[in-house]
Amino acid sequence: xxxxxxxxxxxxxxxxxxxxxxxxxxxxxxxxxxxxxxxxxxxxxxxxxxxxxxxxxxxxxxxxxxxxxxxxxxxxxxxxxxxxxxxxxxxxxxxxxxxxxxxxxxxxxxxxxxxxxxxxxxxxxxxxxxxxxxxxxxxxxxxxxxxxxxxxxxxxxxxxxxxxxxxxxxxxxxxxxxxxxxxxxxxxxxxxxxxxxxxxxxx
Numbered sequence: 778x779x780x781x782x783x784x785x786x787x788x789x790x791x792x793x794x795x796x797x798x799x800x801x802x803x804x805x806x807x808x809x810x811x812x813x814x815x816x817x818x819x820x821x822x823x824x825x826x827x828x829x830x831x832x833x834x835x836x837x838x839x840x841x842x843x844x845x846x847x848x849x850x851x852x853x854x855x856x857x858x859x860x861x862x863x864x865x866x867x868x869x870x871x872x873x874x875x876x877x878x879x880x881x882x883x884x885x886x887x888x889x890x891x892x893x894x895x896x897x898x899x900x901x902x903x904x905x906x907x908x909x910x911x912x913x914x915x916x917x918x919x920x921x922x923x924x925x926x927x928x929x930x931x932x933x934x935x936x937x938x939x940x941x942x943x944x945x946x947x948x949x950x951x952x953x954x955x956x957x958x959x960x961x962x963x964x965x966x967x968x969x970x971x972x973x974x975x976x977x978x979x980x
Contacts, residue, residue: 808835808837808839808841808922808929809835809836809837810833810834810835810836810837810841810844810880810920810922810929810930811833811834811836811930812831812832812833812834812846812918812919812920812930812931812932813831813832813932814829814830814831814832814848814916814917814918814932814933814934815829815830815934816828816829816830816916816934816936817830818936819936819937820936820937820938820939821894821914821936821937821938822894822938822939823853823894823895823938824893824894824895825893825894826891826892826893826894827851827891827892827893827894827914827916827936828889828890828891829848829889829890829891829892829916829934830887830888830889831846831848831887831888831889831890831918832885832886832887833846833878833880833885833886833887833888833920834884834885835880835881835882835883835884835885836883837882837883838882838883839882840879840880840881840882841879841880841922842879843877843879843922843923844877844878844879844880844920844921844922845875845876845877845920845921845922846862846875846876846877846878846888846918846919846920846921847873847874847875847918847919847921848873848874848875848890848916848917848918849872849873849916849917849918850872850873850874850890850892850916851892851894851913851914851915851916851936852914852915853894853895853912853914853938854872854892854893854894854895855893855894855895856872856892856893857872857874857890857891857892857893858890858891859874859875859876859888859889859890860888860889860890861876861888862874862875862876862877862888862890863875872892874890876888892916894914894938912937912938913935913936913937913938914935914936914937914938915933915934915935915936916933916934916935917931917932917933917934918931918932918933919931
């Protein structure tokens with residue numbers, strides 16, 4: 778549920794834009810709009826559904842016509858819904874929800890969406906390298922006004938995805954991998970010493 782509001786200039790520099798057009802992209806109109814997104818949790822796991830609440834606030838004294846609200850779902854999303862909007866993309870990591878709405882002066886509008894996270898195979902295929910023991914489920918929402926390719930406002934939500942033990946159990950595969958790595962670093966002499974101690978206890 779960690780939420781960060783990002784300025785339009787930063788978003789314009791970091792978010793991927795549409796294919797190059799024959800004319801230069803238009804700058805966002807001078808409007809005062811904010812957006813926040815939250816799913817109400819700080820951590821989740823594969824197979825869970827995340828329910829997002831997106832709040833768009835027009836702080837200005839004039840109506841904003843034809844605003845486009847876009848949410849990029851977490852990279853491991855296998856299916857998504859967006860009541861009142863549309864969902865684009867079908868593969869893992871390609872899901873995006875889009876709403877279009879007029880924003881009256883000083884008005885606050887709320888949109889909802891949900892995303893179902895994939896299993897471990899989906900995580901490995903789409904998330905890439907991650908810090909040991911954790912992955913992240915990150916969603917971003919941006920508001921676009923007029924024909925601008927640059928967002929007027931953006932926000933994000935980030936959840937931890939702790940690794941879980943394989944089904945059927947004998948302990949975590951991460952633990953076995955770490956143990957094997959330690960043995961490899963210490964060398965065969967340590968392995969032989971451990972075997973001798975086990976043999977002595979058995980005798």
